[in-house]
Amino acid sequence: MARKKYTEVEKDLMKGIAKNLRMILTRKGLSQKELAEGTELSTSVISDYLNEKTLATPGSIQKIADFLKVSKSEIDPTFKSNSDQLYTFNKIPLVGTICAGEGLLAEQNIEDYVYYPFPNKKQPDFALRVKGDSMIGAGIESGDIVYIKAANWAEYNGQIVAALINDCEEGMLKRIKWTEGSAAMQLIPENDKYEIKELHPSEFKICGIYMGHFKPVEE
Template sequence: MDKLHDKVAANIGAVLRQLKERNNVTIHQIAEAVNVTDGAVAKYLSGERKPNKQVIKRLAEFFHVDQKVFAGTDDDIINIALEQYTSAVNQLNALKESIAEAPLNKVQEYINQLKEASNEVDKAKEALHSLLQSSKPVTYVPVYANKIPAGYPNEVGTDDICDWYVVPSEIPADFAVNVTGDSMINAGIDDGDIVFATINTTADYGDIIIAVSENGEVTIKYFIQKDNQYFLMPANPDYKPIPFTNDFRIVGIVTGILKEPRPYRDSR
């Protein structure tokens, strides 16, 4: 389940590296613009840390791009790399055209500039080629808040969706739900996380399911059977099992979790 978080962070890091190079800015300049430390930006660039939504908003404003760029799809990264390659080629061609008119005392300077521009083209070409070779298909999945109205996730309108997320295609997911509450903390699902799920109307014993009540309230629980009765079982001893009756319907089985960073708490 950490695989999803790592993939998202890595893709955002790749986008940010391309934007940094294209705009010729330093780590410190980015850090000042988005009000974080230089170390935090370095971790964003390396893919070690995923920036939160507020930081992503500031990054988008700083680089004058749409926030969706930081969803981190392979297409977004490739498009940025393609722009960088095209820009490098155009700069090289412009230098080639101007060298014919260069005064003799400037020829060596132009030759040096041509070599540098040619190196930039080679680097941009290599980066683009590498991305094209390694790119993998991704899936956009809708994220619901804490309610899924009548109908299954693929039947509701876009007004019921609070966000969209990009998921690597190797992770099965049809929709996602924002987690509220702590009833599944011992299953590694915390308040503020996003859980991804495939659409299912049935489940096997022990599956973590997403069930919806008659009024559209969503609950995430283990699906358990005891004494010929099915229950929605929490992963927190502070909560009691909920009998699975006709008031509930299964809409999905959890396949992944995207963890949100936790604030520091002093344990002293």
């Protein structure tokens, strides 16, 4: 069976968990085999966690923490140290694909979850996978994952937004601009191959605003 493909953020989390586990095992003088036996997890699962091949599940982390008699936050940095509750806002639903060109916004079904690496900052509401090259001038390429805050309008002139045109689920990631005194809005690509779209507010709607992006790494 093929291994799950992890994002860069998830790989960083795997590395942190593996490092923490190795330090705790060394401190307590325990082996991988003893950890497996004490948690009733297989030796292969423990090996994968320690060798940064698999992202530990919350259930496994609970078993490991109980056996090692440590807090979950000592193993997984996405747990709050003061209450041992998961940062539920740290896992962002990936709900589909938005075309940064001339295509469709996928149905709003959760495909997976991605991590947002800034727990102390305002959290995105969902993430979208980019398809197309209309925003390459902003460093956003096809296949990138963009973090989106749900909103029905831009916070400032020139902001990058996810927009739906004519209620036809024709999703676009574009920069929105307007001019005082003009009723038309501009949805502007960051690639000269694409045309600027001039639309009235009644002809499109904004479903979210851009909060950053990353390039997933495939194994």
